Amino acid sequence: MERLALTKRQARRPAEGAAAPEKFLLFRVGEEIYGMGLRALREVLLPEGVTALPTPPYQVCGSLAHRGRRIPVIRMRALFEAAAGGTPATARVLLTQGQGRAFGLLVDEVLEMAEVDPARIGPLPALATLLPPACFRGLFARQDRLVLLVSEEGLGGLDEVVQFYAASA
Amino acid sequence: MARTDALTPDATQAEASVLMFLLAGKQFAVGVDRLQHILEYQAPTRTPRRPPYVDGIIQHKGRVLPLVSLRRRLGVEGAGPEHPAILLLAGVGADAVVGLTVDQVVRVLSLPADKVLLPPPRVFGIRAEFIRAVANAGGRPVVWLDERKLLTSAEPITLLA
Numbered sequence: 352m353e354r355l356a357l358t359k360r361q362a363r364r365p366a367e368g369a370a371a372p373e374k375f376l377l378f379r380v381g382e383e384i385y386g387m388g389l390r391a392l393r394e395v396l397l398p399e400g401v402t403a404l405p406t407p408p409y410q411v412c413g414s415l416a417h418r419g420r421r422i423p424v425i426r427m428r429a430l431f432e433a434a435a436g437g438t439p440a441t442a443r444v445l446l447t448q449g450q451g452r453a454f455g456l457l458v459d460e461v462l463e464m465a466e467v468d469p470a471r472i473g474p475l476p477a478l479a480t481l482l483p484p485a486c487f488r489g490l491f492a493r494q495d496r497l498v499l500l501v502s503e504e505g506l507g508g509l510d511e512v513v514q515f516y517a518a519s520a
Numbered sequence: 521m522a523r524t525d526a527l528t529p530d531a532t533q534a535e536a537s538v539l540m541f542l543l544a545g546k547q548f549a550v551g552v553d554r555l556q557h558i559l560e561y562q563a564p565t566r567t568p569r570r571p572p573y574v575d576g577i578i579q580h581k582g583r584v585l586p587l588v589s590l591r592r593r594l595g596v597e598g599a600g601p602e603h604p605a606i607l608l609l610a611g612v613g614a615d616a617v618v619g620l621t622v623d624q625v626v627r628v629l630s631l632p633a634d635k636v637l638l639p640p641p642r643v644f645g646i647r648a649e650f651i652r653a654v655a656n657a658g659g660r661p662v663v664w665l666d667e668r669k670l671l672t673s674a675e676p677i678t679l680l681a
Contacts, residue, residue: 476618478571481569
């Protein structure tokens with residue numbers, strides 16, 4: 352019986368061989384909820400400083416002055432073709448980095464943090480989206496809905512982000 | 521062989537089983553060999569920048585699969601029923617299983633080989649390449665769709681009223 356009496360700390364430890372839960376920041380774009388890895392998140396900012404870029408060539412990116420330099424901001428509504436209309440009052444910019452490039456994600460609302468067992472993260476079906484598969488890490492089920500996890504590495508490789516840095520070099 | 525000739529036994533089994541359903545008032549079918557399940561409608565999670573005929577993704581028994589609207593794949597205007605049926609089809613594309621929404625499931629038909637015809641060049645405006653065969657049920661044509669071609673081809677299809 353004594354062997355079953357685990358301390359609280361031992362009980363919280365994941366089983367040997369099992370990966371530790373990963374933390375994700377959940378956010379809303381349009382009607383749906385998405386997530387990004389918390390480790391990749393640098394800052395969360397108000398969207399006031401985001402300015403438009405000439406279209407073409409930029410269809411989804413805006414620009415933001417941040418600590419003395421300009422960085423591209425991916426307007427997630429435009430990238431996801433999620434919703435029309437202006438930027439809501441709840442909108443925020445998530446600063447992150449992928450493929451060595453700093454950039455922001457303009458999202459409609461930051462919701463909460465979620466801890467997800469990596470074993471619960473599965474791939475997206477091939478027919479799910481026309482966006483490059485590299486833009487997503489996968490998805491997980493949250494209650495009766497599915498949460499798509501964006502990949503900062505994939506988003507950092509988007510043509511417009513690459514173009515933004517090439518133009519400002 | 522003329523395109524409307526009966527399929528020879530070499531071209532199909534002695535008897536084919538298909539699931540017949542309605543879409544925009546017309547009778548269509550898919551092969552029972554492709555059919556895994558029939559589900560009640562469940563609202564999908566909308567995925568970003570999806571193909572125009574994809575409604576989103578759904579869960580079924582721990583698996584995540586895309587939900588395709590056959591109405592939109594066939595270019596049918598109008599929303600259709602509020603809660604269409606979902607046919608789960610296997611082996612029809614890059615995804616192991618795909619959900620296909622149809623207006624209403626009717627029944628399973630057993631079609632003797634001599635009653636299954638190759639399609640003419642177009643049926644209801646749908647080109648023959650998207651059709652496996654044509655049969656008759658209740659005095660009306662049943663279009664047996666080529667499930668795989670339907671979901672792997674990017675070519676638009678237009679169902680005529």
